[in-house]
Amino acid sequence: xxxxxxxxxxxxRTRLRxxxxxxxxxxxxxxxxxxxxxxQSGVSRHLKILMESGLLTxxxxxxxxxxxxxxxxxxxxxxxxxxxxxxRKELAGQDLxxxxxxxxxxxxxxxxxxxxxxxxxxxxxxxxxxxxxxxxMMLEKVSAHGNISDLGCGTGELMERLSKNASHAxxxxxxxxxxxxxxxxxxxxxxxxxxRLGELEHxxxxxxxxxTAIMNMVLHHISQPELPIAEVYRVxxxxxxxxxxxxxxxxxxxxxxxxxxxxxxxxxxxxxxxxIDTGFHLKEIESYPVNYGLxxxxxxxxxxxxxxK
Numbered sequence: 001x002x003x004x005x006x007x008x009x010x011x012x013r014t015r016l017r018x019x020x021x022x023x024x025x026x027x028x029x030x031x032x033x034x035x036x037x038x039x040q041s042g043v044s045r046h047l048k049i050l051m052e053s054g055l056l057t058x059x060x061x062x063x064x065x066x067x068x069x070x071x072x073x074x075x076x077x078x079x080x081x082x083x084x085x086x087x088r089k090e091l092a093g094q095d096l097x098x099x100x101x102x103x104x105x106x107x108x109x110x111x112x113x114x115x116x117x118x119x120x121x122x123x124x125x126x127x128x129x130x131x132x133x134x135x136x137m138m139l140e141k142v143s144a145h146g147n148i149s150d151l152g153c154g155t156g157e158l159m160e161r162l163s164k165n166a167s168h169a170x171x172x173x174x175x176x177x178x179x180x181x182x183x184x185x186x187x188x189x190x191x192x193x194x195x196r197l198g199e200l201e202h203x204x205x206x207x208x209x210x211x212t213a214i215m216n217m218v219l220h221h222i223s224q225p226e227l228p229i230a231e232v233y234r235v236x237x238x239x240x241x242x243x244x245x246x247x248x249x250x251x252x253x254x255x256x257x258x259x260x261x262x263x264x265x266x267x268x269x270x271x272x273x274x275x276i277d278t279g280f281h282l283k284e285i286e287s288y289p290v291n292y293g294l295x296x297x298x299x300x301x302x303x304x305x306x307x308x309k
């Protein structure tokens with residue numbers, strides 16, 4: 001990264017605005033156009049300059065390209081300078097507010113999807129997973145002792161199975177009231193199961209409340225996946241176990257039509273980096289083939305008892 005290129009790139013106020021907002025939110029071109037209120041050709045030109053300077057990174061997901069600030073010391077230094085400058089309030093105010101609105105629109109789109117598919121969700125999952133029983137694999141991994149939380153519990157299929165062996169509390173959390181209603185019907189009469197409505201980016205749980213957290217095929221629905229991973233770290237007890245499963249990165253847009261989502265899966269290294277950067281010790285990664293030529297990766301991580309956040 002050449003510093004002269006960086007300084008030249010940030011000599012334009014619009015590009016400084018873009019770097020600042022993309023340091024906090026990953027957005028596609030259409031969303032950026034709405035945030036900075038410019039025509040697309042102008043936004044694309046500014047993004048190209050920032051990319052060439054190394055200040056931004058991008059990823060392709062289906063037909064969209066998403067941009068975010070590079071995660072390195074140079075970018076962090078520039079952001080720190082902006083934070084200390086007198087222009088920060090003007091730069092951050094409206095841009096960050098609009099960016100949050102873009103994320104909210106994505107979240108609402110996900111909620112509408114689950115509202116529509118809740119009654120047939122188990123069938124849709126079966127269509128993609130085929131004969132691979134993810135719940136059975138989870139049962140083999142989860143200790144029956146301690147408090148267990150199924151984050152993004154959906155219709156409660158895994159919780160129903162866990163309730164037969166768990167000796168402590170089971171807590172299921174989902175952002176979809178329609179999914180939770182299906183789970184309530186399934187878990188009727190199960191005294192050790194509790195359901196809570198809430199966003200995974202802001203878990204309705206106390207610090208160090210649980211011993212085991214499970215996040216099955218949920219992360220690809222989250223616009224900012226680092227946030228729920230950080231929340232899991234917060235609510236886990238020291239030494240607690242986090243089991244996370246999701247698709248390996250793919251290019252099949254039709255899977256979004258079946259199962260929804262903001263991401264077409266993830267590279268193993270991407271999730272591994274998020275876990276380690278949060279403070280987890282990654283114990284193992286396992287991979288399983290399913291229908292449509294897709295692969296599911298299962299990560300088992302442990303909250304380090306000596307590193308509190």
